[in-house]
Amino acid sequence: MFKNRICKIAVVDDEEGIRLGSKSILEAFEVEVDEDEETLNFQIVDFADKNSFVINLEKEDDPDLVLLDCKLPDGNGIDILDEYLSEKDDVVVIIITAYATVENAVKTTKMGAFDFLAKPFTPDQLRHSVRKAVNHLYLKRKAVQLEKKQKSIRFEFLSVLAHELKSPINAVEGYLDLMENEIMGDQIGKYSKIIGNCTDRIGGMRKLIMDLLDLTRIESGKKKREVTRIDAATILREAMANFKLSAEQSKLEIQIKAPDKLEIDGDEGELMIIYNNLISNAIKYNRENGRVTAKLSKIEQGIEIEVEDTGIGLKEEDRKRLFQEFTRIKNEKTRNIQGSGLGLSIVRKITDLYQGTIEVNSKYGKGTVFKIRLNCSSY
Amino acid sequence: MDKERKTALIVDDDEDYLFQMEANLQRLDYEVTTASSVQEATAIMEENRDVDLVLVDLMMDNMDDGFVLAHKIRRINENIPIIMTTSVAKDTGYEFDSVKGENREWLKIDKILNKPVRFEQLKTVLATLK
Ligand SMILES: Nc1ncnc2c1ncn2[C@@H]1O[C@H](COP(=O)(O)OP(=O)(O)OP(=O)(O)O)[C@@H](O)[C@H]1O
Ligand SMILES: [Mg+2]
Numbered sequence: 138m139f140k141n142r143i144c145k146i147a148v149v150d151d152e153e154g155i156r157l158g159s160k161s162i163l164e165a166f167e168v169e170v171d172e173d174e175e176t177l178n179f180q181i182v183d184f185a186d187k188n189s190f191v192i193n194l195e196k197e198d199d200p201d202l203v204l205l206d207c208k209l210p211d212g213n214g215i216d217i218l219d220e221y222l223s224e225k226d227d228v229v230v231i232i233i234t235a236y237a238t239v240e241n242a243v244k245t246t247k248m249g250a251f252d253f254l255a256k257p258f259t260p261d262q263l264r265h266s267v268r269k270a271v272n273h274l275y276l277k278r279k280a281v282q283l284e285k286k287q288k289s290i291r292f293e294f295l296s297v298l299a300h301e302l303k304s305p306i307n308a309v310e311g312y313l314d315l316m317e318n319e320i321m322g323d324q325i326g327k328y329s330k331i332i333g334n335c336t337d338r339i340g341g342m343r344k345l346i347m348d349l350l351d352l353t354r355i356e357s358g359k360k361k362r363e364v365t366r367i368d369a370a371t372i373l374r375e376a377m378a379n380f381k382l383s384a385e386q387s388k389l390e391i392q393i394k395a396p397d398k399l400e401i402d403g404d405e406g407e408l409m410i411i412y413n414n415l416i417s418n419a420i421k422y423n424r425e426n427g428r429v430t431a432k433l434s435k436i437e438q439g440i441e442i443e444v445e446d447t448g449i450g451l452k453e454e455d456r457k458r459l460f461q462e463f464t465r466i467k468n469e470k471t472r473n474i475q476g477s478g479l480g481l482s483i484v485r486k487i488t489d490l491y492q493g494t495i496e497v498n499s500k501y502g503k504g505t506v507f508k509i510r511l512n513c514s515s516y
Numbered sequence: 517m518d519k520e521r522k523t524a525l526i527v528d529d530d531e532d533y534l535f536q537m538e539a540n541l542q543r544l545d546y547e548v549t550t551a552s553s554v555q556e557a558t559a560i561m562e563e564n565r566d567v568d569l570v571l572v573d574l575m576m577d578n579m580d581d582g583f584v585l586a587h588k589i590r591r592i593n594e595n596i597p598i599i600m601t602t603s604v605a606k607d608t609g610y611e612f613d614s615v616k617g618e619n620r621e622w623l624k625i626d627k628i629l630n631k632p633v634r635f636e637q638l639k640t641v642l643a644t645l646k
Contacts, residue, residue: 308532311632315536316570317637320543334532417534467577473531473554 138170138202138278139177149190149214150182150206150233155256156183159204162260170269170275175269187212194221198507199228202270207234207241214244223249227278229270233258297463298350301345301477305338337475345477351410352462352479355486362404362490368516369408369440370399373433376412380420388425395433400516401440407487414480415444415507421474422505423448439491439513445506451499459497460485484509522568523547527585527591528601529576533631537571540635544642553577555587561592569645574602586625597645598624603631 148159158183167176177190184190203222207214214232222230232245235256243251251273252266280390312331313368321327354360373395385392419429427447434441449470451459458464465471465478488495491511499505523548524535524554531552538574551557553576568588571588574582586598627641 232604304530308530308536311533311536314632314634315539318540318543320539320635334535334623338532469553472529 138282142175142177143180144168144177144202144274145180145182145198145200146202146204146267147186147190147200147503148204149209150183151185151203151208151210152206153185154232155206156185158181158260162263163267165268166264166409170272179267186210187217187238191217191221191297197331199225201228201274201410202267203228203230205232205250207232207236215241215248215379217247218248218250227274229274231266231270235279238478244317270421294462298349299428301341301463305342308338309335317391340476341475345479346478348479348483349461352383352483352486355483362406362407364402366400367403367405367408369401369403369515370397370433372396372405372408373431376409376416377431379413380416384420384429385422387423387427389420389423390426390428392428392430393432394430396435399433399435399440401511402514403511407490411442411484411487411509414484415442415509419444419446419448421476422471424444424505427504435485435515436510439511439515442509442511443506445504447504450501450503450505451497452501456497456499521547523549523564523566523613524571525546525549525551525557525560525567526571527551527554527576528571528573529553530573533573537633537638540633540638542587544639548590554581554588557585557587561589567593567596569599569642571601573598574600597626599627599641599645600625601629601631601633626633630634 146163147157148156150156151157154423163179163181166179182193184193187313188211191273205217206216206221209217214234218230218232230250231252231254232241232250233254234241234254237495245253251270254262254266258266314320315331321331342451351360363410374393377391377393380391416429416431419431421431423446429447430443430445432441432443432445434443447496451466455466459466459481462482464482465476488509488511491513492510493511496508496510497505498508522545526534526541526548527550528534529539533549534552538550541548544551549560549564551560557570559567566603572582572585572589574580576582577582580603582600585588586600587598589598604621626645629637629641
């Protein structure tokens, strides 16, 4: 945040005593900036008049901090502030004045001065004021940095999203082009696979949009949570039942290990989303004749959901990335499996709503277990 | 072997696209082989040198797989027409200029097409390559 952990201070004052004094005090001074363990040192450059300071401002790197005297032989500190410094967001100004009137204070603060030092000041007053200014600057720079980072994350998100939306459109467009040019003859029956593929891609796109809406609603806190007494075991059985057909198609055996009834205080929709995503992954990333086991049990702080599969597994290095938006592990085994890569990021966000935890255990090529613990009252 | 029919190799990790290009090229009277990764395509090129045309997708598992593959293919066969397809040229602002610029010298890509590639476009391009 400060170049080489050095804060550059310009002292602009026509009194030599002030310049030399500040220099020796501040060069021996160290500040520990918030959160940062490391210390910050000071480098002082001094100017006896307006002119030399202004010329320097134009040719060298801006200082981080300016100690600016109100009255200079060739001008007025307030004018310098107004003309040269008020536009610079990244420079903090402390006004030095022998006439610390309220009026002056209001005027210069409006122009962006951060603090005042009334002449004569003690070394402690100087250090105190500089420490305050440095912390202020540090926090400000940190906020700017954060904002930049958020902007770039947002940009990345939108780029990936655009790509994810475009690819099904491209696919459908390509199929329509085949039909338009009657590439496979003029019998509609010849196109049934193509039409099926189009429907699949459009379905995938719809799912992506729905997931995206879920995600943004959860993230913005706009999704109304309806926490009521619900039976987590029955909901699990319902969720599993919805996957019966696709499990049969993939020749998978599905198993539920849950009590007949396990009541909790929770949101039914949220719980369903967690189940659906874990189960759908366990089916999608499985092998033929494999198995999916879903377990639900009561634990001290609430419930534990466990979904185990006998599928392709995950490599150690991929395991950490799973919960980021749009993450899909690309390899030979996953190439032909459809998905938008949002499922687990939604699961993570919902788990966070319950201050819960997610644990992933996996053997590459053997299978994966997702274990989610939710904090909630269970009965 | 029927020398009248040319063979095309299509390399892409998008199943839909492979299906579509295969149908289009068959309609244009090509024998078609498909591959969905650099390794697969390289193996095909190495064992079967009488492929007459290659269509390569730029971005597969890695950002630049298409370039890597094109380079390998060039080493195996200097003169085979290579068409590179991409869906990124427009949205990232990259311009893959196949006429001037350094890429062409280095890679000798015969044509770069933006996805989705339409049948009529493909037909025209293939006619000019001959
Ligand atoms: N049970 C599993 N076994 C192996 N890999 C998995 C499993 N679950 C998830 N993955 C990997 O994690 C990635 C992210 O999963 P996630 O559920 O977020 O997205 P998805 O399944 O690709 O798409 P969708 O948004 O439609 O669920 C998957 O693409 C897959 O590579
Ligand atoms: Mg999923």
